[in-house]
Every structure is written in structure tokens, then in C-alpha cells.
Amino acid sequence: MGLVLIILVAGLVVWLFTQHETVTRTTTASTPARTDTPLEILRKRYARGEIEREEFESRKRELS
Secondary structure, eight states: OHHHHHHHHHHHEEEEEEEHHHHHHHHHHOOOOOOOOHHHHHHHHHTTTTSHHHHHHHHHHHHH
């Protein structure tokens, strides 16, 4: 009888742990990512070398 009780308690602990992980993963996955502003996106594109300085300055003025 004592062995059955130990197995049930151990099973309950494992089940609770896996349920907690599932809830944590679901909550984290559903959190929306921070979106960059248009100016931040433009700065990143310039930093990566996707656009030249003239285009960067022109688009920056358009955003202001």
C-alpha cells in the first residue's frame, strides 16, 4: 500500500510539472513581439547596408 501511494504522489508531481511547463510555453508564445517604429526599421536597414545614405536621409525626412 505504501509503494502505491509513493508512485501516485510521484506521478502527481510529474503531471503538475508538465502542466506548468505547458502553460508557461503557451503564455510566452502568445505574447506579442515588440514592433519597431518606421524610423527604427529605417535605421536598421541603413546599418545593414541595404540602403545608401542619401536614401536614408530622404526617407528620414519623409517620416518627420
